[in-house]
Amino acid sequence: MTQYGRVEKVRLLVVDDDPPIADLVATVARYEGWDAVTANTGEEALRLAGEFHPDIVVLDLMLPGVDGFGVLDRLRRSGTMVPVVFLTARDGVADRVAGLTRGGDDYLVKPFAVEELMARLRTVLRRSAGPNFQRSVLRVGDLSMDEDTHEVRHGEKRLTLTPTEYEVLRFLLRKSPTVMTKAQILDHVWEYGFGGRSNVVELVVSRLRRKLDETSDTGAPLIHTVRGFGYVVRQAGE
Amino acid sequence: MTQYGRVEKVRLLVVDDDPPIADLVATVARYEGWDAVTANTGEEALRLAGEFHPDIVVLDLMLPGVDGFGVLDRLRRSGTMVPVVFLTARDGVADRVAGLTRGGDDYLVKPFAVEELMARLRTVLRRSAGPNFQRSVLRVGDLSMDEDTHEVRHGEKRLTLTPTEYEVLRFLLRKSPTVMTKAQILDHVWEYGFGGRSNVVELVVSRLRRKLDETSDTGAPLIHTVRGFGYVVRQAGE
DNA sequence: CGACAGCTGTCGGGAACCTGTCGATCGGCT
DNA sequence: AGCCGATCGACAGGTTCCCGACAGCTGTCG
Numbered sequence A, B: 001m002t003q004y005g006r007v008e009k010v011r012l013l014v015v016d017d018d019p020p021i022a023d024l025v026a027t028v029a030r031y032e033g034w035d036a037v038t039a040n041t042g043e044e045a046l047r048l049a050g051e052f053h054p055d056i057v058v059l060d061l062m063l064p065g066v067d068g069f070g071v072l073d074r075l076r077r078s079g080t081m082v083p084v085v086f087l088t089a090r091d092g093v094a095d096r097v098a099g100l101t102r103g104g105d106d107y108l109v110k111p112f113a114v115e116e117l118m119a120r121l122r123t124v125l126r127r128s129a130g131p132n133f134q135r136s137v138l139r140v141g142d143l144s145m146d147e148d149t150h151e152v153r154h155g156e157k158r159l160t161l162t163p164t165e166y167e168v169l170r171f172l173l174r175k176s177p178t179v180m181t182k183a184q185i186l187d188h189v190w191e192y193g194f195g196g197r198s199n200v201v202e203l204v205v206s207r208l209r210r211k212l213d214e215t216s217d218t219g220a221p222l223i224h225t226v227r228g229f230g231y232v233v234r235q236a237g238e
Numbered sequence C: 001c002g003a004c005a006g007c008t009g010t011c012g013g014g015a016a017c018c019t020g021t022c023g024a025t026c027g028g029c030t
Numbered sequence D: 001a002g003c004c005g006a007t008c009g010a011c012a013g014g015t016t017c018c019c020g021a022c023a024g025c026t027g028t029c030g
Helices: A019-031 A042-052 A068-077 A114-128 A163-175 A182-189 A200-214 B019-031 B042-052 B068-077 B093-101 B114-128 B163-175 B182-189 B199-214
Strands: A011-015 A035-039 A056-060 A084-089 A106-110 A137-140 A143-146 A151-154 A157-159 A223-226 A230-233 B011-015 B035-039 B056-060 B084-088 B106-109 B137-140 B143-146 B152-154 B157-159 B223-226 B230-233
Touching: A011 A019, A011 A042, A019 A035, A019 A114, A035 A042, A042 A056, A042 A068, A056 A068, A056 A114, A068 A084, A068 B019, A084 A114, A106 A114, A114 A163, A114 A182, A114 B019, A137 A163, A143 A163, A157 A200, A163 A182, A163 A200, A163 A230, A182 A200, A182 A230, A200 A223, B011 B019, B011 B042, B019 B035, B019 B114, B035 B042, B042 B056, B042 B068, B056 B068, B056 B114, B068 B084, B084 B114, B106 B114, B114 B163, B114 B182, B137 B163, B143 B163, B163 B182, B163 B199, B163 B230, B182 B199, B182 B230, B199 B223
Parallel strands: A011 A035, A011 A056, A056 A084, A084 A106, B011 B035, B011 B056, B056 B084, B084 B106
Antiparallel strands: A137 A143, A143 A151, A151 A157, A223 A230, B137 B143, B143 B152, B152 B157, B223 B230
């Protein structure tokens, strides 16, 4: 966790009245080595915030009883400045966007992709670590991805990726050199509940490969197929 | 923080009886790498000023008990020359005049835009640094913005921007080369509580682009759209 | 006090772009 | 050789973005 300027595990509190969603987030976070607890009501959230002392909170805005804003209010009033990432329904507060990203907080529209949520959480943590924060750049071979500028470089050249391509590549880079199955990619990069169990992943990888080929100096492929298992980003020789 | 002639973090004291507002300002300041503390009453403010030794103070004029002027008077009487920026309510026209003639260094009307407040604070800090005072000029490519003279130059030519255009461009320049989402731009450049939709940002960007195009020597765009994410100001080649 | 001018935000049409489905083809493995 | 997963061109529908037109507001000037 040194990338956040910490030695200890990140402590995450997830607040959502839908247990499967809360658990989904908590599970992914634990898998990344974080400490995560879940709350299904505002009251529980406030109690846990006091006991657990999270470093960051994921907070659904539509809660029964005290709603998300109420929880935030009470959190702040009790003196804790813990950063918050909100979850909102698409047709609810979604376009009443104003105010949610102020002060370093962020928000995400449901249904979201877990990798995207994790990425936002990492960004918020990085930022709130203070002035010693530094850019997050993922590198494999001559390929680099700057998560702040969104710049993806392949050697000298820059490539322009669509949002989906960007997310898939980020995921593969982040997991490199571990092989990821198509199911894992689908589950992490696409929104939960996405139906199309088709060959979308293959398609996006194919498009990525073409863009990588067009900008390649060496001609050596970076995205490798592991037949029967999935994909991995790895430098030729390694 | 060397831009203010300091090595250490700027120390900010925020005094407002409305906790969400005080926290909003403190959070944004911390996000910029400052040290910030909040006080909700005049008494608390005086106590904290003594302990925390702020470099600058944001002071709401309408406080229960000792009001803003009272706090300032007592601060001065205790010998501190710390610069103060006042916050006043919109309808308090009388306050405006009084605020400036009573020893404040600047003032801002509520509801304000967080970026504007931060800009004022930076200016006051720079000025109070005395002889070491230096201009603040933001530059990207052949575009430059002088925050003191408000002069914006694109190559040889000058451009005339409306207040909103100026603020959006300043924000993008300041964050360059990081990509900013429309929500972030909206939340930082517009007043807190603004309910508008995020395509006002598109509109202002569109107007900015036209003005930049009209004055462009190279024809290369400076404001780039990162589809699905937001906008960024960046020189063509980089 | 009325006319005017500049600024800001809303609306909506149209263009550009992105995404997933289908299906023909390819290539590795047994 | 034959099977089966993988690859990728083409297309249609959907989304995002851009910007012209217009209306409300505010401050200014005669």
